[in-house]
Amino acid sequence: MEDQEILLKFRDPAARNVAFNQLVRKYQQRVYWHVRKMVIDHDDADDLVQDVFVKVWNNLENFRADASLYTWIYRIATNECLNFLQSKRRKFFLPLNDVGAELSAKLEADDSLAADEVELKLQKAILRLPDKQRMVFNLRYYDEMPYEQMAEVTGTSVGALKASYHHAVKKIEQYVNEASH
Numbered sequence: 001m002e003d004q005e006i007l008l009k010f011r012d013p014a015a016r017n018v019a020f021n022q023l024v025r026k027y028q029q030r031v032y033w034h035v036r037k038m039v040i041d042h043d044d045a046d047d048l049v050q051d052v053f054v055k056v057w058n059n060l061e062n063f064r065a066d067a068s069l070y071t072w073i074y075r076i077a078t079n080e081c082l083n084f085l086q087s088k089r090r091k092f093f094l095p096l097n098d099v100g101a102e103l104s105a106k107l108e109a110d111d112s113l114a115a116d117e118v119e120l121k122l123q124k125a126i127l128r129l130p131d132k133q134r135m136v137f138n139l140r141y142y143d144e145m146p147y148e149q150m151a152e153v154t155g156t157s158v159g160a161l162k163a164s165y166h167h168a169v170k171k172i173e174q175y176v177n178e179a180s181h
Contacts (some may be wrong), residue, residue, distance in 0.1 A: 034078075038135060074124070121180075129171060139153065140161075
């Protein structure tokens with residue numbers, strides 16, 4: 001179902017729940033993996049995805065189609081992730097690298113990654129990036145999102161995003177090379 005149809009249905013109080021369920025079905029999987037790559041833990045990701053869709057429900061009526069629905073939902077998800085990681089640091093007084101180490105330990109415990117040593121190395125390298133740089137890398141590398149759309153999601157210029165992605169790739173290459181020796 002097209003986004004415009006979902007939005008039209010959502011504006012009709014009698015069809016609102018049906019429209020929202022269609023929206024969730026359409027985007028839930030992509031949002032889950034976007035969030036999961038940032039917070040690593042399945043339970044945290046599940047909770048955040050629920051929070052994202054609660055915010056979508058509460059604000060969908062005010063959604064102005066100046067961005068695509070997909071981009072708007074991704075922006076909400078991105079902000080939820082960054083806020084979650086920030087509050088986790090504050091709550092436990094953790095410096096940046098300690099949160100990275102904790103997420104890294106969760107990665108190692110993930111059975112689906114344990115067998116794939118190359119992917120595990122890549123994920124550990126990605127976790128060493130600052131949150132926003134990691135978000136940019138994930139959007140570009142995994143979601144193959146065009147820079148123009150990333151600019152809408154993050155509220156950052158295309159030039160800054162390209163630079164951020166370039167720096168992220170360099171840092172990842174450096175870490176993977178160090179880990180291989």
